[in-house]
Amino acid sequence: xxxxxxxxxxxxxxxxxxxxxxxxxxxxxxxxxxxxxxxxxxxxxxxxxxxxxxxxxxxxxxxxxxxxxxxxxxxxxxxxxxxxxxxxxxxxxxxxxxxxxxxxxxxxxxxxxxxxxxxxxxxxxxxxxxxxxxxxxxxxxxxxxxxxxxxxxxxxxxxxxxxxxxxxxxxxxxxxxxxxxxxxxxxxxxxxxxxxxxxxxxxxxxxxxxxxxxxxxxxxxxxxxxxxxxxxxxxxxxxxxxxxxxxxxxxxxxxxxxxxxxxxxxxxxxxxxxxxxxxxxxxxxxxxxxxxxxxxxxxxxxxxxxxxxxxxxxxxxxxxxxxxxxxxxxxxxxxxxxxxxxxxxxxxxxxxxx
Numbered sequence: 001x002x003x004x005x006x007x008x009x010x011x012x013x014x015x016x017x018x019x020x021x022x023x024x025x026x027x028x029x030x031x032x033x034x035x036x037x038x039x040x041x042x043x044x045x046x047x048x049x050x051x052x053x054x055x056x057x058x059x060x061x062x063x064x065x066x067x068x069x070x071x072x073x074x075x076x077x078x079x080x081x082x083x084x085x086x087x088x089x090x091x092x093x094x095x096x097x098x099x100x101x102x103x104x105x106x107x108x109x110x111x112x113x114x115x116x117x118x119x120x121x122x123x124x125x126x127x128x129x130x131x132x133x134x135x136x137x138x139x140x141x142x143x144x145x146x147x148x149x150x151x152x153x154x155x156x157x158x159x160x161x162x163x164x165x166x167x168x169x170x171x172x173x174x175x176x177x178x179x180x181x182x183x184x185x186x187x188x189x190x191x192x193x194x195x196x197x198x199x200x201x202x203x204x205x206x207x208x209x210x211x212x213x214x215x216x217x218x219x220x221x222x223x224x225x226x227x228x229x230x231x232x233x234x235x236x237x238x239x240x241x242x243x244x245x246x247x248x249x250x251x252x253x254x255x256x257x258x259x260x261x262x263x264x265x266x267x268x269x270x271x272x273x274x275x276x277x278x279x280x281x282x283x284x285x286x287x288x289x290x291x292x293x294x295x296x297x298x299x300x301x302x303x304x305x306x307x308x309x310x311x312x313x314x315x316x317x318x319x320x321x322x323x324x325x326x327x328x329x330x331x332x333x334x335x336x337x338x339x340x341x342x343x344x345x346x347x348x349x350x351x352x353x354x
Contacts, residue, residue, distance in 0.1 A: 021071050023096030026145035030069035036061050037157055039166050050078040062169050063138040068146035093142050096129040100230040104243050109134040114227040115180055118190045125220055134173045134245055170250045178257050184264045202278055206285045221272045232261050303344050307337045
């Protein structure tokens with residue numbers, strides 16, 4: 001399970017803009033992939049040295065450079081120098097505990113958000129930070145590891161009849177945001193199934209393991225809210241058209257992503273309320289089960305109280321107890337004790353205490 005806060009002790013005392021990787025190393029080395037295209041041409045290749053990126057900085061075509069692996073600080077530093085990125089932007093890219101945000105630097109827009117996936121083996125959410133830098137004719141994307149989430153976008157770019165080939169870098173940025181947000185719905189479907197199963201367990205047979213599953217789900221909801229809630233303002237800021245890098249025809253599509261983000265947030269809030277109610281159900285279930293046990297024990301103790309009194313009386317070692325010499329004394333006492341027990345059980349049943 002992802003941590004709520006990652007350790008930042010390595011940054012303590014260092015000046016702003018110092019490039020230090022914070023987070024887990026999720027790959028062996030940094031992979032750089034390049035896609036260059038316009039309506040009539042297309043080029044795709046792997047970049048082996050950062051110097052090969054320099055020629056695409058001012059190319060008239062749309063250039064998408066995807067960097068998979070942000071743990072090699074020297075590689076990212078060279079890319080930042082090539083595209084004249086602000087040191088604070090590079091610092092944020094290397095810090096993988098950023099909250100979703102958008103910063104406008106005039107000639108470029110910096111966007112950071114989370115890619116979410118569901119680990120089927122561990123049965124939990126896996127998160128990866130992605131940073132997008134949008135320029136006039138280029139888009140830089142920085143991932144923690146290489147993944148397949150953008151494969152449909154690459155397939156679309158390879159198709160010369162696709163809309164993305166006719167649009168600019170801002171539309172490409174929109175497609176990346178859109179597919180990331182769409183994957184949030186897949187996560188919510190998995191969590192919805194877990195919530196339903198857990199609710200059934202609470203109703204039928206709640207155990208300590210059920211409580212642990214409930215607490216894990218609550219933690220996942222807290223993380224989801226942390227990762228998704230700020231994204232609403234990021235998309236809203238892009239959709240409002242505060243930057244000249246976002247064209248008017250792209251803002252319409254961003255409005256659709258904004259609507260999807262709102263739907264994701266509403267679903268997360270619904271799940272959080274359900275889990276809070278389920279915790280109350282669990283506590284009530286445990287309390288009711290304890291009350292039922294105590295009720296049975298109380299009834300048993302109440303029935304045996306008069307029987308214990310009678311047994312105590314006839315257990316006293318006095319010599320002159322008349323009943324001790326009577327032949328039918330013992331059976332009579334047992335009969336009286338059984339009658340008292342039966343009478344009390346019948347009384348409890350009539351009062352609906354049983």
